[in-house]
Amino acid sequence: MTLGQLSAFVLVARLGSVTDAARTLGVSEPAVSQALGALRQHHGDKLIARTSTGMTLTPGGSRLLPIASQMVALGADADAAVREANGLAERLQLAVTSTLAEFVASPLLEAFTARSGKSIDASAGLAQTAEMPVLVSNRLADATLGPRLDSGLDSTPVFRCGLVALAAPRAQHHGRPSSWQWLVGPSGADPGSDTARLLAQLRVPDEAIRVFPNQTAAWSAAASGTGVSTGIEHLAAPQLRRKELVVVPTPATPVTVCWHLTTLPRDRLSPAAASLRHFLSTPAAMQVMRSPGAGVPPSRFRPPVYVTIWS
């Protein structure tokens, strides 16, 4: 019984899927399946079995899950505790949605590390909304920035903004929005994102959606008149100012959405995450989130991490 096997088990149980767990860990599906197999053999119990509604825990698996979860969490705590005792840089791993990774994460963390006197080694990683709760619970991330999350975590709003539909100024759109061609960023492929929820609300079928590798590419395509895009209004300010795009009204937009910082409950919060939470309530953080393009010196710019999760 290794910590790696327990970690795989916990991830499978929480995500309800071996495949999803493998993607979250950044390994192949059989790797997780095999770790699960080793754990099953060790305990002589299936622990978790496939049913029509995902993976369901056996009685033994139900008993094991909370214990395994705590062991995995303690493993991360152990590292952090020794690091902190030695005065090494604290590590802050922030999981963000694709939109935030593209525009906000880098300047925000830059401002954060510059502000906080302590030496903090902060990094951001891309995650699907559905992965976020389990990432925080398993200490694979210290905090997440994205939609509101539940499942016993501490999710507090940090920034309110407007989600709108955007199109080229002269383009004509006929009929209902569900028949338009939609050009969206990677968040369109994340079922839990605000963008996906918006498209679902407009009853846009999958065939009418084209996902671009980043938000800017989607806007660029929309500016050429081939369809309608979505976006956070103030993040598209440059395109709007240059009149490449204009806001298009729909039955569901403009809509106010809210970025939330999600962490462990306050009593089990890492110092760095607590520090980030405090920073996000300051005017300086608001300023960065409002016009993120303003303040990153190129020398300190770090490209967003495009792997799902850290090593």
Add this chain to the structure above:
Amino acid sequence: MTLGQLSAFVLVARLGSVTDAARTLGVSEPAVSQALGALRQHHGDKLIARTSTGMTLTPGGSRLLPIASQMVALGADADAAVREANGLAERLQLAVTSTLAEFVASPLLEAFTARSGKSIDASAGLAQTAEMPVLVSNRLADATLGPRLDSGLDSTPVFRCGLVALAAPRAQHHGRPSSWQWLVGPSGADPGSDTARLLAQLRVPDEAIRVFPNQTAAWSAAASGTGVSTGIEHLAAPQLRRKELVVVPTPATPVTVCWHLTTLPRDRLSPAAASLRHFLSTPAAMQVMRSPGAGVPPSRFRPPVYVTIWS
């Protein structure tokens, strides 16, 4: 960072010695030293270093110890939880002192498993008194039977008996007891045992003590007149009845000693250990402890485990 490495670290920290930890785990000393080395390298911290007064924790080690200890304990809990959920035989591992292992442990566990309706896989293992607290804390044993122990565990008296000096009837002993030749069982080599405390109280020098591989052998030697032995009075009843030995008074004997059952605190007690605790307060258990030779059918006799600890 492996559970095995953490376990080695915890054991070294609690016993204050790499060598003792290795003996407790039943492996060579370099095995423990190497596990410690791997953990040190992983964390970039010595964690625990040699000083004149044993091994002392670094700041990082102090932070790590409670976390590591809990992880090790949870590892044992995980096994137990799944076993229990599947209705498998519960496992009860009882650490005992050498005297109890020789006379009491086997019939006592036999009576216990027979009495408790549930299927319990009980086994006894020999341990030094100094090892006992850490064995229980690390879930290497569910309970111990021996002298009273402290260090935050639940140690309750279960049987009161008399420790006496024994010698051949016609042997003459001159001068103070400290000048006699003492012939003792393995407990004489355990500094924390009642026997060793008795000898220390009589100021018997090490040269005057000969340790035998078991208590019966020591009594047999004493019966041949070559020295004085020690023993629990009622356990020596056969020898006393056959007049091979008689009780010899000393300034420190007879003395009342008390066997204690030591377990985790009540709120973290395994079901099997709780069940044993209850059994030990019954008249049936008293009866077995009073005359342990009476009731073990030969078919069910299991020789005591003569390794220090279980796998």
Add this chain to the structure above:
DNA sequence: CAGACGGATAAGGGTTCGCTTATGGCAGCT
């Protein structure tokens, strides 16, 4: 019934673990 999806299994390979014996410091003691 044919596909598609998702999990389990097989086979192979590189790395780590965990144990051994043998040996190298290093402090304290005779």
Add this chain to the structure above:
DNA sequence: AGCTGCCATAAGCGAACCCTTATCCGTCTG
């Protein structure tokens, strides 16, 4: 100085871990 006790390190070896790719199999679906 030399000895001894104790920890650290080296070298070797088998087993386990952990990852990969390829394949099999059950179930759900059109």
